[in-house]
Amino acid sequence: MKNLLYTGKKIKKTKARTIILEEINKIKSHPTAYEMFEIVKQRLPRVSLGTVYRNLDILSEHGLVLKLKMNDAQMHYDGRTDEHYHIQCVKCGKTEDIPLEMLKDIDTAVRDKTSYRILYHTISFYGLCTGCAEEDVSGKGKKV
Amino acid sequence: MKNLLYTGKKIKKTKARTIILEEINKIKSHPTAYEMFEIVKQRLPRVSLGTVYRNLDILSEHGLVLKLKMNDAQMHYDGRTDEHYHIQCVKCGKTEDIPLEMLKDIDTAVRDKTSYRILYHTISFYGLCTGCAEEDVSGKGKKV
DNA sequence: TCATAATTAAGAATGATTCCTGTTTAAAGT
């Protein structure tokens, strides 16, 4: 009963794992595995990208990190683990939390309309962040 | 003014493109590019996978097909082009339409709580289809 | 301290998608 250090479930507390969890909890952004790799490298220079991928997966399986699929090529990870929704800027890719209460009733609504056993749902919003919306006005017609 | 054949926008009506659109409109499923490739090959045996990818993209840019990102590795395409939500079985990957009215009010709700210019949102449900839910009960503990 | 199962670094492999190149074709004008 020594290693219930993260959750109460059996998970080894390694140097890489600890640093990854500490660092993702420091930031409010939603980094990709590669971005986490760059951050973690500063404290653990010999860490490998594979280790970052593997640990982010393990941590998300244990509910210590969320794994998000948005409309870009890479997965994003989130140290905030309570259910919440996200918005992504279609121009710069910045991903942020949405202060919208969980719509728990829609699972029930859908349950009544399908034969599926609903487990969860995701909602993602897409739009332009303030910075990108401004560029869009001033730079009309330009192709950046 | 001869080739406004699909949308009113300039798009060449080629053999591959026409068959792809016809075939995706025949089915109510949400095929991947490769699944469409297999279907199209039956009518156009020399078609290439690249052509299927390119045309599905072009058709979706023109609003004739929807391109969906669910929680599996491949993109899915949808011949039904009115906005609607989807559910995917977490076990077999089957993707189906949800008979839930569009939640247009949540875009407005989010607009008031963020600085983003909201363009659209996506909602996806995940769960077990009837077949997979049954297996889950009878085959408890088994690893298929 | 010791045994051992989990973890790691490094790099190879995978798989979906996109890109490249030389050839073919659809559409527009004659």
Added chain:
DNA sequence: ACTTTAAACAGGAATCATTCTTAATTATGA
């Protein structure tokens, strides 16, 4: 119908995020 030409095509190479393999290291619990 004939010509022109930009768009589309097939085939295959390239890309890129992610996963896998392997031999060496390390955390844990006895």
